[in-house]
Amino acid sequence: MPVNQIQKTMYSKLPNFVAFIALLILIGCTAGEPEGYRILTAGIAHESNSFIPYLTTEETFNLRRGEDALEGRAWARLLEEEGMELISTLHAGAGPSGLVSKDTYETFRDEILEALRAAVPVDGIFLDMHGAMHVEGYADAQADFIQQIRKIAGEEVIVAASFDLHGNISQEFIEGLNLVSAYRTAPHVDGEETRERTAALLVEALRNDFSPRTAHINLPILIPGEKGITSVEPLKTFYAKLLEISRMEGLMDASIFVGMPWTDVDRAGMSVQVVAESEEYYPEALLQAQALAKAIWEQRFNLDFDVAIASIDEAISIALEKDSTVFITDSGDNVTAGAAGDGTLVLERLLVHEVEDAVLAGIVDPEAVELCVEAGVGAEVQFAVGGKIDNVFCKPLPITATVLRIKYLDEDNMQTAAVLQVEGVTLVLLNWTTAFTDPAHFRQVDIDPLAHKIVVVKEGYLFQGLRDIAPHAIMALTPGFANQIMEELEYKQVRRPIYPLDPEMDWSATGF
């Protein structure tokens, strides 16, 4: 071919050549960017106390969507830094309370499913759960949730879920998930760390083309969180073992769920999970889960309170003999286990014993707070306080008090605390349900807990912040929706036999 003919041919192919170069440049530009893994994120996190006679509805939940759900979250940052493309949907979460209403659950679920339908295909799903949700009209809504997700996402998508260790987990739920990881501390100090670990495991599974499968064993052990503290034996050793198992060949993670005993469902109680990176290692995961479950079962009699327990009258007497501040927890009305927080028994006993210097933080009573706001600081008020939400275990208690302070605790002035003096008791009334679990909560209402003889809070175990400052602590075994004595609760649904309701029972972790 003559040279001019060659040139002519080249020129005639120039547009294709340019397009080829442009394609090369495009490929070059995207090489360091996302690897194309699309991850949908969602969550419905709730701890449902079925002994409470009222439902939890949508208003109780904190709802986050889109960028708002990702902002400031370590797990989201990790996924983004790993180059994942995130499709953030609804993240709903609420503090412990009664069963979730059917409408509320279905509204949340359907919003997530709708977003999933619009997003498929996705490579992974990250779920931020609690694990103890129970929904009105559903035997196991969490299993329903994952089954509905699978119908749309398919079986190949890797689903990773992060949990509070107080979740009640069923085999049906686990079967829909690939990866499961739960908190390793109670009182909890590793919530965000756990979510981050779960996200990292999801990335690891995607990058290595793993198909993780989780071995799961439900232990017939029903204990309150107060007997499941991870820093004391025997659980301390078992939780340390989780790290060891996670590092074994072919295994990715391991969890122990203490469970939520105030949810009367057949799946309630302790459970153990070990995540295998693939089907090949699943038998090993199951063996490790069985060995751990067996070891926990053998130690069940040693799962005990790590704090002094007493009746409320005994707790007050013991506290008065101490020469420093004593924290008393009103465990039956434990807000952090879903109880109402408006129980009046402890206030009544403090007044009967004419205790000269106590703080009670606090009692939930929006109407009484409103009356204090109307009366103003310095005014004397008379009304019956508390016993309006929990009218099963207590009744409103008539008091005469002086309004010391009114504190607006959030930007919108929606959360209001009224601090009153009722004889020797400094009483905090709240217009929303919350627990004082940290010294910061006391500072917000200008109370120095250590300047008082007795400090009463509505929790079971003292949370870490108060644990760190409390010279002495006593857990008062008070009646209420979070009764610590499992044998006194009227269970109808929990599987039987179960320890400690059937103390003579025997059980084998390998009988599956």
Ligand SMILES: [Zn+2]
């Ligand atoms: Zn928890």
